[in-house]
Amino acid sequence: MENPSLTIVPQDSTDPREIFATETARASALPPKLSAVLTEMEDVARSEGIPIIGRLEGAIVSMLAGLHLSAGARVLDIGTAIGYSALWLADALPAGGRIVSIEIDPARAARAEDYIARAGYADRIEVMVGDAFELIPELGTFDLIFQDVMKHAYFGSDPYLALELLKQCTSHLAEDGVMIIDNAFCGGHVFEPDGADTVNQVLGVRSLNEALAKDPAFQSVIVPLRDGLWVARRVDGDAEGRA
């Protein structure tokens, strides 16, 4: 259930640069079955108000995954929804790789499994139904983690849950792993001054942003795309040593 006090950031940007880049991304070749399923999912998500990352962010997340991952890679996708981001990650997955995708809503998870099978990726993506906070501790380490569960009532109840999830992800990330986190801007609310009406979720995202920006264990940057996309690469924690 989404937090009613925060608007869902639509998959379709109104920024002319993003519109142009999105249309250009649509011209890029994809496996035909995948292409048809992704387009269908975009239409379904638009008509039902399901929050998915959309074409441009999907293509960028896939590109980043493809640049980083090698054979046998393990990927964690947190917040499956109907499986859209999992499919973009799967398109970048090298031979022998596996994706674990976690979704708390069983109905969405079932729809994701159906789309994933129709696109031809059921052998590489496992959808786990449950709460990420309970499931992640049971899992091993991952070469890439995509975390996209922020705009939800779950995080509105406790501002520190966003930080807690960051900690869990960090402890399940491989030594040279990459973490990608959506909604760094929290629908634009992180730009507003703190006030009595600031919802907890914004405080949580602010804390996460500050913690990740300052963490010497990561080289990180917010790509100002759509709702702000964190890209963080684990380093040895010594910036001077990188010179």
Ligand SMILES: C[S@@+](CC[C@H](N)C(=O)[O-])C[C@H]1O[C@@H](n2cnc3c(N)ncnc32)[C@H](O)[C@@H]1O
């Ligand atoms: C923004 S959507 C994910 C969209 C997806 N990454 C995509 O672009 O295709 C976030 C999803 O996270 C799920 N979710 C929220 N809290 C969760 C939790 N604690 N554990 C697992 N999933 C959660 C929601 O049900 C929702 O479907």
